[in-house]
Amino acid sequence: MATASRSTARAARPAAGRPEAAAAPAGAALGLPGGQLPAWLDAAFAQAQGLGEPPALLIHGPAGVGSYELAVALAAAALCETAPGPARPAGRACGHCPGCQTLRAGTHPDLLLLLPEALQGELGWGSGEEAEAAPSAEEGGGKSSRKPSREIRVEALRRAVAFAQQTSSRGGAKIVLVHPAERMNAVAANTLLKTLEEPPPRFRFLLSSAAPQRLLPTVRSRCRSLRLGLPPAEQAQAWLEGQGQSPEAAGLLLAAAGGAPFEALARAGQGLDAALWRELPAEVRAGRSARLAELPLPLLIDALAKLCHDRMRRVLGAAPRFFPADSLGPAGGSPQALRVLSDWARSLRREARQAEHPWHAALALEALLAEARQALADAAAAPPLNSRP
Ligand SMILES: [Zn+2]
Numbered sequence: 001m002a003t004a005s006r007s008t009a010r011a012a013r014p015a016a017g018r019p020e021a022a023a024a025p026a027g028a029a030l031g032l033p034g035g036q037l038p039a040w041l042d043a044a045f046a047q048a049q050g051l052g053e054p055p056a057l058l059i060h061g062p063a064g065v066g067s068y069e070l071a072v073a074l075a076a077a078a079l080c081e082t083a084p085g086p087a088r089p090a091g092r093a094c095g096h097c098p099g100c101q102t103l104r105a106g107t108h109p110d111l112l113l114l115l116p117e118a119l120q121g122e123l124g125w126g127s128g129e130e131a132e133a134a135p136s137a138e139e140g141g142g143k144s145s146r147k148p149s150r151e152i153r154v155e156a157l158r159r160a161v162a163f164a165q166q167t168s169s170r171g172g173a174k175i176v177l178v179h180p181a182e183r184m185n186a187v188a189a190n191t192l193l194k195t196l197e198e199p200p201p202r203f204r205f206l207l208s209s210a211a212p213q214r215l216l217p218t219v220r221s222r223c224r225s226l227r228l229g230l231p232p233a234e235q236a237q238a239w240l241e242g243q244g245q246s247p248e249a250a251g252l253l254l255a256a257a258g259g260a261p262f263e264a265l266a267r268a269g270q271g272l273d274a275a276l277w278r279e280l281p282a283e284v285r286a287g288r289s290a291r292l293a294e295l296p297l298p299l300l301i302d303a304l305a306k307l308c309h310d311r312m313r314r315v316l317g318a319a320p321r322f323f324p325a326d327s328l329g330p331a332g333g334s335p336q337a338l339r340v341l342s343d344w345a346r347s348l349r350r351e352a353r354q355a356e357h358p359w360h361a362a363l364a365l366e367a368l369l370a371e372a373r374q375a376l377a378d379a380a381a382a383p384p385l386n387s388r389p
Pocket of ligand 1: 080097
């Protein structure tokens with residue numbers, strides 16, 4: 001059991017040198033002590049608390065519905081040092097105790113956060129530049145020329161295993177939070193297995209994932225599982241409006257993200273705001289690349305795939321899912337139009353698999369747009385379904 005005394009005025013270790021716990025989160029990150037959880041995560045939080053602190057919990061659901069935010073809230077609740085009661089409504093972290101304060105500052109000694117470098121800045125845990133050890137010789141190049149890693153590496157998991165064996169600094173739980181858990185490669189995940197099998201007392205793993213099928217089955221089978229679905233549309237819409245989006249923009253962004261509110265907001269933050277989303281089909285049809293060139297390539301390919309999907313739905317007479325119907329051009333089409341669009345969809349899936357490789361983004365953009373424009377024009381030019389003799 002934990003031995004550290006709570007009365008010891010022990011300085012929390014600074015973030016530097018503890019790579020994954022990087023720097024203090026910017027702003028009031030969701031799920032952190034004192035912060036709000038969106039309405040649709042309240043029930044999931046209660047459900048997770050009802051599981052009775054399993055040593056390993058896998059929270060999964062579509063990207064952007066709040067798996068990570070829920071995991072942070074659960075970690076905060078487990079590390080809060082205020083006794084359960086009125087000061088902690090619904091079992092949430094109190095927001096005032098030393099545990100809550102150090103967690104909010106990003107320096108809690110009993111929390112290890114494993115994020116890919118590329119995500120740390122985005123989620124408000126420092127810039128990511130100090131994440132992981134300095135690049136190894138075989139990776140070549142210094143920090144300035146190295147792209148932030150998108151993987152959770154085996155070294156990080158080894159540190160997590162060592163961390164699990166240490167005594168709790170604040171006398172409570174010790175937690176490793178892994179997000180997105182599917183970014184652990186097989187070697188990294190394998191180093192976890194023994195700790196998952198025989199977890200030290202009061203030690204907890206919280207894994208968050210949008211692709212649990214990509215986790216090692218041996219890891220998955222050792223975790224209790226909590227699945228999050230898409231939130232009710234009105235709650236998602238209200239939350240986005242609370243983040244400063246107009247009602248119309250919130251609706252557009254939510255549709256663009258397939259109903260996942262955090263994903264909707266993240267897209268707007270990456271330059272794909274509601275206005276551009278509405279105009280994107282026309283920009284593509286006209287072959288205008290200036291505004292689209294600002295988007296990260298994976299996001300652009302995803303947008304084109306959704307445009308292709310909606311165009312197919314229009315040919316089949318179904319309502320579009322992602323774009324406003326009036327932005328997509330006339331409904332209807334022919335089997336030939338469907339063939340053209342299917343070929344385009346296949347090609348986009350291929351390009352999506354390569355989108356994170358370091359290739360020449362400008363060339364890729366022009367090629368993608370030329371292909372998109374051609375597919376849309378060919379599909380539109382194909383004779384309509386109902387004009388056959
Ligand atoms: Zn607290």
